[in-house]
Amino acid sequence: MSVTFGGEYPTMLQDKEALYQERLKRYTTALHNGKPDRIPIRPFVAEFTAKYAGYTCQQITHDYRLAFAAARKCAQDFDWDAVVGNMVYVWTGLTQAIGLKYYGVPGIDVSADTGFQYREPSEEKAFMHADEYGALAEDPTGFLFNVWMPRVSTEVNPIGAPATYRNNLSFLKGGMAMLNYFSAFGTQNELLRRECGTVSAISGILKAPLDIIADKLRGYLGLANDLMKQPDKVLKACEALMPHLLHVARTSADPEKQVPIGFWMHRGCVPFISRKHFETIFWPTLRPIIEELWKSGHQTLFYAEGKWGHHLEAFAELPEHSMVYHIDQDDIVKVHRVLKEKFCLSGGIPNSLLAFGTPQEVRDRCKLVIDTIGREGGYIMDASAIVQNDAKIENIQAMTDFTHEYGVY
Amino acid sequence: MSEGQKPIPPGICFLWEEKALQLPEIVGDKELVKQIWEENESLAYTYIWHCLVSF
Numbered sequence: 274m275s276v277t278f279g280g281e282y283p284t285m286l287q288d289k290e291a292l293y294q295e296r297l298k299r300y301t302t303a304l305h306n307g308k309p310d311r312i313p314i315r316p317f318v319a320e321f322t323a324k325y326a327g328y329t330c331q332q333i334t335h336d337y338r339l340a341f342a343a344a345r346k347c348a349q350d351f352d353w354d355a356v357v358g359n360m361v362y363v364w365t366g367l368t369q370a371i372g373l374k375y376y377g378v379p380g381i382d383v384s385a386d387t388g389f390q391y392r393e394p395s396e397e398k399a400f401m402h403a404d405e406y407g408a409l410a411e412d413p414t415g416f417l418f419n420v421w422m423p424r425v426s427t428e429v430n431p432i433g434a435p436a437t438y439r440n441n442l443s444f445l446k447g448g449m450a451m452l453n454y455f456s457a458f459g460t461q462n463e464l465l466r467r468e469c470g471t472v473s474a475i476s477g478i479l480k481a482p483l484d485i486i487a488d489k490l491r492g493y494l495g496l497a498n499d500l501m502k503q504p505d506k507v508l509k510a511c512e513a514l515m516p517h518l519l520h521v522a523r524t525s526a527d528p529e530k531q532v533p534i535g536f537w538m539h540r541g542c543v544p545f546i547s548r549k550h551f552e553t554i555f556w557p558t559l560r561p562i563i564e565e566l567w568k569s570g571h572q573t574l575f576y577a578e579g580k581w582g583h584h585l586e587a588f589a590e591l592p593e594h595s596m597v598y599h600i601d602q603d604d605i606v607k608v609h610r611v612l613k614e615k616f617c618l619s620g621g622i623p624n625s626l627l628a629f630g631t632p633q634e635v636r637d638r639c640k641l642v643i644d645t646i647g648r649e650g651g652y653i654m655d656a657s658a659i660v661q662n663d664a665k666i667e668n669i670q671a672m673t674d675f676t677h678e679y680g681v682y
Numbered sequence: 683m684s685e686g687q688k689p690i691p692p693g694i695c696f697l698w699e700e701k702a703l704q705l706p707e708i709v710g711d712k713e714l715v716k717q718i719w720e721e722n723e724s725l726a727y728t729y730i731w732h733c734l735v736s737f
Contacts, residue, residue: 368737414690417730425733448729478736489734520692521731524724 292470296354300472300653301531304572305594306617308650312643312680314673315355315474315619315653317576320388320662321669322347322360330388330662331380337364337454341461348471351673355474355532358461360659363389364454371447372428372439375489388661393492400424401490403499406506409490410513421490475574477525477534479566481559482511482518483546484539493540500550511558519562526571533572533597536563543583556587567595574619577601578658585611600646601657609646618646619653622672627656628663632671639675647680654680694723695730 302309323333326343333340340359348356365378377383377390394400400421401409409416423431428443430436462473480488486507487496499507526534540546541555563573573596575581575588580602588598593615600608600620608618621642626635639654646652654676660669688697698716702708708715 363737371733371737373733373737412690414695414727414730417734418695422730422733444729447733448725451729451732452725478732480735485734516692517731518735521728521735524693524728 286467289467289470293466293472296470297472297531300355300474303651303653304533304597304617306613306615306651308682311682312647312676313354313653314351314655314676314680316351316353316655316660316669316672317357317360317474317658318344318347318660318669319360319362321660321664324662324664325350325666325669329379329385331385333361334363334365334379334389336366337361337457340364341457341464344461345465345469345471348465348469351669352677353471353673355472356465357474357535358458358465361389364450365389367447367450367454370443370450372426372443374425374427386662391488396492396494396498399490399492399495401486401495403491403495403503406499406503406510410506410510413513413517425489472532474532475535476527476532477522477571479518479522479534479536479562479573481536481538481541481555482514483507483541483550483555483558484537485514485518486510487540493545497546500546500554504550504554508554508558511554515558515562519565522562522566522573523569523571526566526569530570530572533574534566536573536575536596538575538577538579538581542579542581548583551584551587556584560587560591563591563595567592572597575599577603582607588612589615591615597653599655605642605646613646613649613651617651617653620655620657621646622654622656624656624658624660624664627660627668627672628665630668632667635668635671636675639672640679643676643680650682693727694720695726696723698723 296313299309299311300313300315303313320330322340322343323330326346328339328343333343337359340361344356344359363376365376368376369378375392377392379385379387379389383390405420408420419432423429426443428439430440465471465473487493491499522534541551543551546555566573572594575596576599578601582603585608588596589611597617597619598608598612600618605621612618622635622638626638643652654672690697698719701719
């Protein structure tokens, strides 16, 4: 689209670009454990954007254009430094086109005002069977196309079954929809920059091999059994997944290498798995990926959902600045003691407080977090976990305003 | 993948070496044909791996 601006607009655009550059510098300085002019604010707001912008969860989950608009409205109105273009992320129009079974879709499977859900099948109906580790390890991509996809999709038939109309449409519609959606992020990031002066907070995706097996293949219960009965096969499969997960992370990362890759940490920690399995499977098949990404100049954002306090010493062995550690329910004092010297930290404002607390309680918590882990720089203000539509708008405003005022260095 | 086949590396779903065997002799620029084949392969690879990792 070609747009001709009148005299007023170029000035506005220049102002937004100056604002963008100011925020980018603030954000990237903190990411590298430095001390910017003030603490950057980068809330990972998901269904909260719907609540604030006047949409239902169904609207922003099923129509990503509305999700993008809601994200921009929040970025603009709250004056945040960085946001994710669409933290709801799972566009259920796409998952429906493919026929993915494991989503609870707002307005279909759950109420229109409930966020989308992951539905893990029972152990008996797991998408990968206990005796298929060898097949997965031998040819991960082939396994996904030929075995996994027919099991997770209502539309796709297994190899040998008829190539039906619905089977063919699943791949065609799914592929075109994915291309459409991913391409739209480029425009969204550009609009965030030009309309709001806001930085796109992350680029790319990483998950740990062991988490992938639990999340999408064997299910958590199946994996837990396998870790006891056939840990060597689990390890081999994780090793086979490593180069592919590295490839996905690297090819989706920021080519400018300014913002980190989002690494979503699920059930690879004590007590979901034992310390032994963390030390012998989870970490040895994850650490080389992080180190390889860092060699290529890409930081990784450890989005440590839950409590990862048992493993902080392992993370501390990573190269300086190679990751950013996001605090959910960990002890902020311990995280600060173990990681702060080498890495930027973010988060630490409990979602329960944002949902059920008062603005004063939110301000008090923000003060405690800033005083404890943010005084020397290298801290980014954010909620503990992804912000859904239970958060009160006045509490998000309080977190924002307090940081603007008290977070100045 | 059947026995004796080479493993499929990240970024593609089907080896160019196998595809090339199915084509008549390429009298023009072989590298161009290979490059475009693999670029399109990467789209299919992106599709299945993002179904697994992102969705």
